[in-house]
Amino acid sequence: MTKVLMKGNEAIGEAAIRAGCLHFFGYPITPQSEVPEYLSKRLPEVGGQYVQAESEVAASNMIYGAAGVGMRVLTTSSSPGISLMAEALSYIACCELPVVVVNIMRCGPGLGGILPSQSDYFQATKGTAHGDFDIIVLAPSSVQEAVDLTIISFELAEKYRNPVMVIGDGMIGQMMEPVSFPDKEIGPPLDPGDWGLTGCKDRPRRIVNSLYLDPDLLYQQNIKLKEKFELIKQNELRFELYNCDEPYDLLLVGFGMMARICKTAIDQLKAEGLNVGLFRPITVNPFPYEACAEAIGRSKSVISVEMNMGQMIEDVRLANVEGKPVDFFGKTGGLIPAVEEVQDKVRESLAAMKK
Amino acid sequence: MKKIFAYSDGLTRKPTHYCPGCTHGVIHRLVGETLMELGLRERTVGVAPVGCSVLAYEYFNCDMFEASHGRAPAVATGAKRTRPNLCVFTYQGDGDLASIGMAEIVHAANRGEKFTSIFVNNAIYGMTGGQMAPTTMPNQRATTCPAGRDVNDAGYPIKVAELLATLTTPAFVARVSVHSPQETVKAKQVLRQAFEYQAEGRCYTFVEFLSTCPTNWGLSPRESDSWLEQEMLPYYSLGIKKRPEDFEGGPKWK
Ligand SMILES: Cc1ncc(C[n+]2csc(CCOP(=O)(O)OP(=O)(O)O)c2C)c(N)n1
Numbered sequence: 330m331t332k333v334l335m336k337g338n339e340a341i342g343e344a345a346i347r348a349g350c351l352h353f354f355g356y357p358i359t360p361q362s363e364v365p366e367y368l369s370k371r372l373p374e375v376g377g378q379y380v381q382a383e384s385e386v387a388a389s390n391m392i393y394g395a396a397g398v399g400m401r402v403l404t405t406s407s408s409p410g411i412s413l414m415a416e417a418l419s420y421i422a423c424c425e426l427p428v429v430v431v432n433i434m435r436c437g438p439g440l441g442g443i444l445p446s447q448s449d450y451f452q453a454t455k456g457t458a459h460g461d462f463d464i465i466v467l468a469p470s471s472v473q474e475a476v477d478l479t480i481i482s483f484e485l486a487e488k489y490r491n492p493v494m495v496i497g498d499g500m501i502g503q504m505m506e507p508v509s510f511p512d513k514e515i516g517p518p519l520d521p522g523d524w525g526l527t528g529c530k531d532r533p534r535r536i537v538n539s540l541y542l543d544p545d546l547l548y549q550q551n552i553k554l555k556e557k558f559e560l561i562k563q564n565e566l567r568f569e570l571y572n573c574d575e576p577y578d579l580l581l582v583g584f585g586m587m588a589r590i591c592k593t594a595i596d597q598l599k600a601e602g603l604n605v606g607l608f609r610p611i612t613v614n615p616f617p618y619e620a621c622a623e624a625i626g627r628s629k630s631v632i633s634v635e636m637n638m639g640q641m642i643e644d645v646r647l648a649n650v651e652g653k654p655v656d657f658f659g660k661t662g663g664l665i666p667a668v669e670e671v672q673d674k675v676r677e678s679l680a681a682m683k684k
Numbered sequence: 685m686k687k688i689f690a691y692s693d694g695l696t697r698k699p700t701h702y703c704p705g706c707t708h709g710v711i712h713r714l715v716g717e718t719l720m721e722l723g724l725r726e727r728t729v730g731v732a733p734v735g736c737s738v739l740a741y742e743y744f745n746c747d748m749f750e751a752s753h754g755r756a757p758a759v760a761t762g763a764k765r766t767r768p769n770l771c772v773f774t775y776q777g778d779g780d781l782a783s784i785g786m787a788e789i790v791h792a793a794n795r796g797e798k799f800t801s802i803f804v805n806n807a808i809y810g811m812t813g814g815q816m817a818p819t820t821m822p823n824q825r826a827t828t829c830p831a832g833r834d835v836n837d838a839g840y841p842i843k844v845a846e847l848l849a850t851l852t853t854p855a856f857v858a859r860v861s862v863h864s865p866q867e868t869v870k871a872k873q874v875l876r877q878a879f880e881y882q883a884e885g886r887c888y889t890f891v892e893f894l895s896t897c898p899t900n901w902g903l904s905p906r907e908s909d910s911w912l913e914q915e916m917l918p919y920y921s922l923g924i925k926k927r928p929e930d931f932e933g934g935p936k937w938k
Pocket residue numbers: 734735736737753776777778779780781804806808809810811812817
């Protein structure tokens with residue numbers, strides 16, 4: 330496998346193609362516009378198609394249409410655009426269709442700014458849209474991991490017939506790193522199984538629908554979705570432990586690029602003789618509570634480090650079954666917590682523990 | 685005995701929930717018959733809207749989507765672009781298509797998506813109980829304009845067929861009515877033409893049907909037909925507003 334130097338957004342586009350996704354519907358927004366730009370050039374080369382939608386509302390309903398006819402499909406956007414996709418995601422989740430959505434997060438609320446943030450954690454993991462449903466959410470912390478998780482996203486979406494979202498902050502989308510792709514050029518097409526609307530020749534007609542006027546039937550569907558997510562919790566949790574082999578007094582919890590900044594801080598602190606662990610959830614929904622609890626259990630205290638005003642910290646608290654002190658460190662608005670700032674926070678915290 | 689009238693296999697046998705005298709049912713039948721006559725049913729995917737025809741997926745005897753309010757053209761775009769061999773249609777009311785879904789319909793038409801939209805203009809929001817629609821006639825009463833539509837406040841009713849006909853992209857755009865048997869026969873011919881163009885992969889096709897809503901108009905079915913004829917027809921003129929052939933010799937860009 331040879332490595333190529335690629336911008337995160339373009340690498341995500343290429344990863345989708347390698348996963349066999351030949352259809353993209355989207356709308357430009359900084360800092361993800363390189364995905365549609367890249368795919369508008371690449372997809373026709375591989376017999377696929379790029380469609381520029383009139384809005385994210387339309388783009389997300391186009392992926393509903395494409396997935397409904399049993400085709401593998403991708404859309405990407407950034408925070409304000411993802412808000413507009415909420416409606417369709419709710420419908421797609423209820424109809425149990427496989428789609429992959431990438432959110433290259435920028436800072437908010439409102440129009441916010443175009444700089445990186447992790448401010449859509451709640452939106453992605455808790456309140457994506459109306460109704461009872463969950464989507465699988467994966468958070469890469471390098472361009473290579475963005476590629477790998479994009480490919481895995483299609484597998485998960487199809488295995489569970491559920492929307493999967495990859496959340497990367499603007500940094501992942503914009504930075505260039507060496508990446509390698511699977512050798513296989515393009516994955517095999519999606520099998521529309523017994524659910525895709527392919528025309529009712531030689532079979533009973535099919536319906537893709539989320540309307541249930543009978544409350545008993547809707548409740549059954551709610552239960553079905555819940556049970557499916559329980560299965561996902563059992564099978565698909567992903568996380569990374571960093572510097573947790575030796576005893577540590579303090580555990581940092583961070584996801585995406587923030588975890589990478591934490592790793593650098595941890596490496597340098599080690600030289601000072603301070604041992605700090607890191608727990609990095611890769612599936613942020615479902616959140617790996619048990620693994621996180623175990624990592625917290627071996628620490629005296631924990632700090633949730635995020636590029637927002639404190640969102641994942643709520644999951645860290647849920648994982649904190651032993652009631653250890655939980656602190657937060659983070660910044661947003663487009664400001665990125667520096668390695669030194671993380672280190673200062675760690676030193677301050679460790680010093681307070683000694684008192 | 686010679687059979688002169690029968691169920692159309694383009695529709696399921698499920699009794700519809702439409703009110704007595706409502707012409708949604710007539711339009712359903714025209715669509716069902718057309719799919720059968722053109723041999724399209726087995727490769728057709730329809731997209732139902734949100735509105736009185738939300739349950740259309742139970743009535744059309746082909747694969748069906750149920751879309752969110754106004755988004756049927758986007759859903760149809762996703763379906764048709766990725767499986768171009770399918771015959772795809774949307775079936776939408778006037779709140780669905782001309783209000784909340786105006787962006788989706790205009791852009792689908794402008795991209796020249798190769799599907800067919802069936803637009804049911806009954807000048808009111810039927811399903812939610814008779815509120816004003818973008819197509820409600822001047823001075824027509826609705827539950828959200830109890831004194832009648834004030835055009836100084838709400839503007840004039842939108843003529844969607846004419847609006848779409850202004851787009852440069854080649855398309856087939858027509859308005860028909862089903863308030864009388866004669867017009868219904870004509871409407872069927874126009875609808876057939878639309879599906880034929882789609883089957884040829886020719887262009888976007890749009891057929892606006894003037895339709896009745898006796899329940900929310902507060903009229904009997906027969907009075908509704910007359911009201912449509914007297915009040916709607918002079919404003920919403922019938923006919924073909926645009927043909928793909930019009931484009932030939934039209935603007936060309938390098
Ligand atoms: C996002 C959203 N907004 C509002 C509604 C409520 N709603 C349901 S049907 C409808 C109007 C439908 O009217 P029309 O499209 O004219 O169809 P008709 O019922 O007259 O056939 C509205 C506003 C909804 N279901 N979803």
